[in-house]
Amino acid sequence: MKLHLEKNHAEYAGRDMDFFKQQEQKLKRQKLDEGGSFQQQNTAGVQVFFEVSLEIAKEQKPHTIGETLIKPCTLLIVEGIFGKAAAPKVEQVSLSNNTVQHRIHDMSEDIKLQVISEMKEAPFGLFAFQNDESTDVSSCSQLLSFVRYVKGNDIKEEFLFSTTLETTTTADDIMQKMVQFFDAEGIPWENVRGVCTDGAPSILGSKLGFQTKVKSLASQAKGNHCMIHRYALSCKTFPQPLQEILETVTKIVNFIKAGALNSRLFKEMCKDMSAEHEALLYYTAVRWLSKGNVLSRFFELREEVKHFLDIRGKHELLQHCEAGQWNEQLAYLADIFEQQNQLNLKLHGRGNTIIHFQDNLRGFIAKVQNWQRKVNKGNISMFERLSEFHDNSEKELDSLLKANILEHLESLEMELLRYFPDLDDIETKIVRNPFSSNVGVDTIPEAIQDEFLDLQNDSFAKDAFEEKSLTEFWVGLRGYPNICKMAMRVLLPFASTYLCESGFSALLNIKNKQRNRLQVEDDIRCSLSVTKPRISKLVQNLQAQRSH
Structure with missing residues (x-):
């Protein structure tokens, strides 16, 4: 090797070992292309490999989409705008199935x-x-x-x-x-x-x-x-007449939606009648919002449904729709489930603490209690569809319908209280507002009473409580470690499996x-x-x- 060095690379014969080690490292950072020449590694290109792979994972797409769609489209765009001379740079980007999979794995490990x-x-x-x-x-x-x-x-x-x-x-x-x-x-x-x-x-x-x-x-x-699951369970109880309405709606929807011919005929009929919608919605028990959406859509298309059942000769289903109080009971069900769905949606999302859930549930229970008082007086204005239907019919609220509504609201309140018995525990009250006059020092564990009194009289802490979100306030309150630990027992646990x-x-x-x-x-x-x-x-x- 020494003879080869002196004969063929005489200009390097006098260099020391450090020079050759530097050349070795430089060679490792290079790669050989098809022509046999060396090309410096394109760091920006590798960065693109990772970023495109990350977007593929975030959009939940197959790994092969990089090579079969993204890269060919990118080549077409680059060649069309910058000319074919720029295409070789795009060709260097490796987006094969295995490459994307390896990049996603590397990023996943780094995130973990x-x-x-x-x-x-x-x-x-x-x-x-x-x-x-x-x-x-x-x-x-x-x-x-x-x-x-x-x-x-x-x-x-x-x-x-x-x-x-x-x-x-x-x-x-x-x-x-x-x-x-x-x-x-x-x-x-x-x-x-x-x-x-x-x-x-x-x-x-x-x-x-x-x-x-x-x-x-x-x-x-x-x-x-x-707590979302508990809330869904608490909303399942109905008086028998309302339960029969829901079962009948489900049967009619299944009859119209189950067959392709019926679905097409119903769609065309809705078009001819200038209906607001052209299809009913399937009821799916495992989807918590499904019941309310199905009932709302059915109520809006109730006349079209009756006409279709008459045309198709389904008189046994049609007679249910024409029974006394059917429309009123259907309107009430659509209204009450819309209210329940609104609360359900409030409970969804990231970052919601147990306090957020408790506040919304307490508010809904209070509304249910208020609705009972109003219905007892014959006031149904809070139920939009039922109120509108009742005003148009110019009839008094039927006593049987009133009894069914009150029975349902009472059972709903009882079920909510049964599934959520702990909406007012002392720790939650303290964390919700430690400066409230409703929180007495005698309700605090004795070991942290002195620290709690210091907090209540800390004017800077009061200002921070008004300016920051609840979680930011407690996380930043490092000067009161025992109270903070108690707050973390309330704020850290998840309230749902959303x-x-x-x-x-x-x-x-x-x-x-x-x-x-x-x-x-x-x-x-x-x-x-x-x-x-x-x-x-x-x-x-x-x-x-x-x-x-």
Whole structure:
């Protein structure tokens, strides 16, 4: 080698070892193209690889779309605008199926590292999580978990992990997956302050349920049954006459929607009658908003429905629609379910604390009580459809209909109070407004009474309470550690499994019939995570590859 160096590369013969090591490093950062010459790695190109792959994951698209659609379209745009001379630069971008999959995996791992690090570095190290499982298109049971912890000056919600339950879906199976993840990532169980799940017996069981197993490892964890699920359960009770109305509506909708011919004929008839809508909506029991939407649409098309049933000879269904008080009862059901759906929608969304849920539920219970007082006096103005129908008919409110409405409202109030008995606990009152005159020091645990009195008389804290959101106020109140810890027991636990439910909607898009063997954790983390991957750091650790 020395002879080769002196004979063929005489100009480098006198260089020291450091020079050759620098050349070696430079060579490693280069890549050989088809012509045999060296081309410097295009860092910007690698950055694009990651950013496009991230967009593919966020939009929940197949990995192959990069090579089959995005890259060809980009080439057409570049050649059309900048000419063919610019096309080779686009050709260098690698968007093959395997490349996109690897990029998504790298970004998913980076996001997970950031989330785990933020959880461990959170003030007091406290966090809460929510879990739920559902069966995907390939009959695999997927477990999703989201976490909530303090980050910076506020509380952050983030995707934690997804995994497959290979066989059964008992509390032991779910707990085993949780323990495996916590142990692998070094997450301490004693820092758990809340766990929110659905209402399955295997989850809420007092002896062998999942929440009980979590509390055995995290003694200060607060278990919570999803409040949206509880609210949906509380709204299921009806007097028999109203229940029969709902069942009849379902039968009529199924008759019209189940057959393709009936659907087409009904659509054309609605067009001819200049109806506002052209189709009815299917009732789906598992969709919490479905009942109200079906009833509202049916009420708006009730005349068209009657005409269609008459044409098709379905007189046994038609006679239900023409019975006395049918329209009034249908109008009431459409109105009351619209009110219930409005509350349901208020409970959806990210960042909602237990206080937000309790405030909305207390407000709805108060409205139900007020509606009972009004109906007792013959006032139905709060039910828009029923009131309008009643005004047009110029009849007095039927006593039987009034009795049915009152019976339903009374049972609704009782069910809401049964499912939500703890809407006014003392800790929640303190956290909602520690400066309220309704919060007495004698209701505070003795160990933190002095600290609480200092807080109540802190003028700067009062100003911050008025200027900041509730979570920002308590997170920033580091000078009162014991009160803050109590506040975190209220603010950190999830009140619903909304994030898991929205995650399952994303799962349906990501893992469909065409991608039924996909391992979804990396894609779903990149799609649902708030934390952004550190692409610049990943670029530094990756050598660019040419398109396959």
